[in-house]
Amino acid sequence: MNAIHELSLTALAHALQTQQLSARQVAEHFLARARQHAASQAHLASDMAPSGTADPAHPSCGAFLSMDEGYTLAQADASDQRLQTGQARPLEGVPIAHKDIFVTQHFPTTAGSKILAGYRSPFDATVVGRLNEVGMVSLGKLNCDEFAMGSANENSAFGVVHNPWDHTRIAGGSSGGSAAAVAMGLTPAATGTDTGGSIRQPAAFCGITGIKPTYGRASRYGMIAYASSLDQAGPMARSAEDCATLLSAMCGPDVERDSTSLDLPPEDYCTHLNNDIQGLRIGVPKEFFAKGLADDVRDAVQAALATLVRMGAQLVEIELPKTELSIPVYYILAPAEASSNLSRFDGVKFGYRTKDYKDLDEMYQKTRSEGFGAEVQRRIMVGAYVLSHGYYDAYYVQAQKIRRMISEDFQRAFSQCDVIAGPVAPTVAWKLGEKSSDPLSNYLADIFTLPASLAGLPGMSVPCGFGEGHMPVGLQLIGNYLKESQLLNVAHRFQGVSEWHTQRPGSPA
Numbered sequence: 001m002n003a004i005h006e007l008s009l010t011a012l013a014h015a016l017q018t019q020q021l022s023a024r025q026v027a028e029h030f031l032a033r034a035r036q037h038a039a040s041q042a043h044l045a046s047d048m049a050p051s052g053t054a055d056p057a058h059p060s061c062g063a064f065l066s067m068d069e070g071y072t073l074a075q076a077d078a079s080d081q082r083l084q085t086g087q088a089r090p091l092e093g094v095p096i097a098h099k100d101i102f103v104t105q106h107f108p109t110t111a112g113s114k115i116l117a118g119y120r121s122p123f124d125a126t127v128v129g130r131l132n133e134v135g136m137v138s139l140g141k142l143n144c145d146e147f148a149m150g151s152a153n154e155n156s157a158f159g160v161v162h163n164p165w166d167h168t169r170i171a172g173g174s175s176g177g178s179a180a181a182v183a184m185g186l187t188p189a190a191t192g193t194d195t196g197g198s199i200r201q202p203a204a205f206c207g208i209t210g211i212k213p214t215y216g217r218a219s220r221y222g223m224i225a226y227a228s229s230l231d232q233a234g235p236m237a238r239s240a241e242d243c244a245t246l247l248s249a250m251c252g253p254d255v256e257r258d259s260t261s262l263d264l265p266p267e268d269y270c271t272h273l274n275n276d277i278q279g280l281r282i283g284v285p286k287e288f289f290a291k292g293l294a295d296d297v298r299d300a301v302q303a304a305l306a307t308l309v310r311m312g313a314q315l316v317e318i319e320l321p322k323t324e325l326s327i328p329v330y331y332i333l334a335p336a337e338a339s340s341n342l343s344r345f346d347g348v349k350f351g352y353r354t355k356d357y358k359d360l361d362e363m364y365q366k367t368r369s370e371g372f373g374a375e376v377q378r379r380i381m382v383g384a385y386v387l388s389h390g391y392y393d394a395y396y397v398q399a400q401k402i403r404r405m406i407s408e409d410f411q412r413a414f415s416q417c418d419v420i421a422g423p424v425a426p427t428v429a430w431k432l433g434e435k436s437s438d439p440l441s442n443y444l445a446d447i448f449t450l451p452a453s454l455a456g457l458p459g460m461s462v463p464c465g466f467g468e469g470h471m472p473v474g475l476q477l478i479g480n481y482l483k484e485s486q487l488l489n490v491a492h493r494f495q496g497v498s499e500w501h502t503q504r505p506g507s508p509a
């Protein structure tokens with residue numbers, strides 16, 4: 001058998017069910033790797049400091065923000081008990097780690113923010129609960145951009161996440177800890193959230209597979225809110241098959257607790273993985289291949305499209321004319337929602353409170369100025385501005401109208417094709433610090449992931465090659481509403497004839 005961390009989630013589940021491996025053995029293996037990784041980060045931070053690439057205010061702390069070995073091993077022992085007594089659930093004993101934006105009872109939850117440092121939730125997010133119910137063992141919580149705001153994982157209050165393929169580069173964001181941990185084999189899979197690309201883009205930058213389902217398919221209950229009309233949870237793993245297994249467990253109705261949850265029964269996304277893709281019409285938006293797309297990314301994506309054509313698919317040129325507008329639209333609507341969602345962090349009920357203050361107003365002001373990082377404060381200000389009297393019609397209402405047009409453009413496109421394909425991001429992962437002082441350049445890099453988010457469509461990232469500096473490139477697949485199964489089918493068939501998803505970065509040490 002391969003080393004435990006080399007096994008796919010599916011193979012791991014099988015080895016556990018047939019008792020070739022015990023849940024404790026598996027948990028100990030991953031915990032040891034995570035420990036070793038954490039130790040290596042300390043060296044990384046000090047090695048990198050002299051070159052000026054590491055920000056001293058944001059030292060590297062790696063992928064994990066919290067672990068509790070005692071709790072993880074107790075879960076694993078309980079799984080072993082079930083495995084030995086014929087009560088095993090489908091993913092009994094298979095480890096997973098969660099983006100630190102999902103609240104968890106047994107681990108602290110920070111959302112990557114100082115304002116929530118040390119916070120403990122009295123309950124588990126629905127998605128976490130559903131994965132526990134199928135028998136998964138939690139390894140801990142993973143680093144992310146503060147309140148999921150970012151494209152580089154440089155906005156976490158607890159340090160940057162280095163890209164495992166090149167430690168001088170970003171892992172992507174905001175689910176950078178999730179992507180890096182999976183790429184390094186510190187966990188077989190992780191949860192992520194995607195508001196404007198945060199599952200797809202870090203998955204692409206770290207060479208793993210990730211899917212964001214249709215808005216409403218996975219419950220948002222217990223996912224710390226950034227922009228509620230966009231936030232969605234999804235799995236990040238090595239392959240489409242592993243993502244299909246996890247997504248089947250994660251999705252399903254939760255209408256009592258999440259008013260935007262779709263009241264549809266769960267689906268088994270593994271059923272159609274092997275369907276033939278003969279005759280599949282793949283829409284290629286010309287706006288996704290316009291200037292601004294780096295040649296290395298274009299070449300890898302085009303080679304992937306050529307592979308799909310050899311497998312029987314046909315390419316159809318389509319138009320998504322408002323692609324460029326998705327950036328201003330998103331960066332009006334998401335901050336508007338964030339400014340409202342983040343008003344609850346005021347030092348009163350939970351989280352950080354400033355030490356010295358004269359009165360209530362000063363307490364609010366100092367708590368929020370000290371507790372939130374620069375990017376979060378910027379977005380709260382932008383959000384409050386676009387919602388304010390006199391600007392609401394000019395910005396917020398206009399943005400909502402264009403959002404609707406973006407959805408309509410997709411529906412027009414889907415009358416000509418079955419799935420849409422293109423790049424996930426215009427370039428491979430950039431160097432740490434390269435864009436951190438220029439928020440706009442970070443925002444521009446979201447151009448290809450924002451449209452599907454604004455329309456609430458499912459999207460995924462599939463490794464499709466390597467570009468500059470031998471950095472991974474992701475192929476983005478976008479489906480119509482509730483067509484997750486079709487995306488996973490195309491991705492799985494592609495992974496059946498390509499090996500990009502099997503490539504690994506060097507050892508974590």
Ligand code: GLN
Pocket residue numbers: 148149150151173174193194195196197198199226334446
């Ligand atoms: N990069 C985008 C942002 O900063 C998307 C983040 C996300 O999907 N959570 O808002």
